[in-house]
Amino acid sequence: MKNYCVFILSIVLSVSQLHAQPPRRDTIIWAGNEFETALLRATVVTGQSQAINIIPNRTNLCFDKQVKVKLTTSHNIIVEQCLYFNTTDGYVGYLSPRNARTGGLCDIKPNEKDFQFFVIGLKGNVYNYHNMEVKDGIIKSWVSTGNTQTHQYGMTSPDVTATLHKKTDIRTYCGGRIRAWAYKFDGSPTTYYLFGKNYPPGINVTSNKYLGNFGIGYQQTDKGLYMIMEMETTSGFDTKITDLAEVQTCFNPNPFQIQEDEFMRRGTEDLQKEREKIDRDEAQIRNDDDCAAARQNIIVFRRAQLRIHEENLRTIPQGNVYQNQNVQHAYMGLMNPLFVVQGDILNVQLSICTNESAQSKHPGSNEYSEKIACLQGMLGRLHAAESQMGALDVQYAAQPAKAMAEKSRLYLQLMRSACN
16 A cells, blocks of 8 residues: 555646636725725624535635734744635635735735635635645645535534623724724733724623634624724734725635545545555465565555555545544544554565575575664564554544654654664
């Protein structure tokens, strides 16, 4: 069975030229008191419209609000990011962050090789549209859904209602056009700056009535709709809206192939190829081969791995990768370093057998004895790594990605001592 780390990379080998249409963008200029009215309009948050389930690569994704955000990290690194809102159908799109000094912050350019556009819907769709260069400037366009088109990302805890209390600080935004008042929850170090039509002493906020990301965006409350203009924390991660506009922007997702579909197709194809290869390899084992038993052990192991991979491929479509641990384990199982180590043990045992067989035919040669000594040392290290990786699976049973990272690190260290 080919290494699935290599397989994941191989999904980009199907070459196709991108023919996405450029997005449409027309900015609407506000005049007079239209600014406040237009900004504080988000029917999907106020309950006047319903959020939709987004088909990942079928219909245009259109947005009516554009927001520029400045993010400051705990290391005092400042980046800017552009967010788009669909306030009727309930989804947010955003481009990758950029350094504050670079231009083109809000340009959606699906033809660029480093294009990356994230879309998160209130229904639980989480999509990553991105390009990967195949070769010589030819790019392949993918959308990774994490299976959230059918198994939506959901809240992991019940909806919570809490009260924001008004503070004394007022800040201005967007060249002074917007004045926002500071609010905080009791006992929380985080300050939110709200823009709305009124600023009472207390505002009740419910977690499921929010459209935004990075701590800013629309929040429906018992006192009406507010725009969170800034989130300021004591940990050093701060988010601030620097500009906003009402727009008519559409992104065409049609050229983006669903990555999980191609992954499953290639995985099924590779399983069949491996099954046929195992049959051929088994047919070539000779009864008079001194190492026939070791070769047969490898065949048995490969067939067992085939069954595991088949089960993993059946499990992957059954939930979203962000929240379903069975799906996470299935993905990790396709490229599990523990299985690689177990296969290496059998291959080293075969190498020891073939070298011992050759040594018996050339008793005066030191070449084989040195090789056997190295292989036996490697075999001991592989058995030790097998035990360590088993312990890591137990330790991080609820964190398969963490277990994978630790096992991969251990395997890389082990390969530095491999026999030539």
